[in-house]
Amino acid sequence: MSSEAYVAVLRKLNEIAYQQAIDPVGIEILEPARNPQQSTTWPLALRLAVAALGGLVVGVGLTLLWDRFVARSPGWRMRAPVH
Known part of the structure; x- marks a missing residue:
């Protein structure tokens, strides 16, 4: 059936059902959501895995930046206590 x-x-x-006219734009907006093959919702486990992977990448990046710039500065190194 054509659109x-x-x-x-x-x-x-x-x-017939509601005795009022329907908005054709509303039908066109809702129509793609009714097609299950075009659904873009991800399962919760996949979203959590992507978030964890992103957090890992950000954490490693921040650690590398810290080691590169902050930990090499002369004032930051921990020195052994003098007795």
């Missing part, structure tokens, strides 16, 4: 015919049928059914 124009589909919208026309939905509009007519809505007018």
Whole structure:
């Protein structure tokens, strides 16, 4: 069924059921969400894995920057206590 015919049928059914006109733009906005093959929702475990991997990458990057710039400065090194 073409999209124009589909919208026309939905509009007519809505007018019969609710006795009011339906917004055709609203139908076009909601239509892609009804197609399960176009769904972009990720499972929770996958989202957590991606977040953990991102945190690991950021942590390693910050550690490398710390070692490169801060830990090499002469005032930062820990010195053995003098007895």
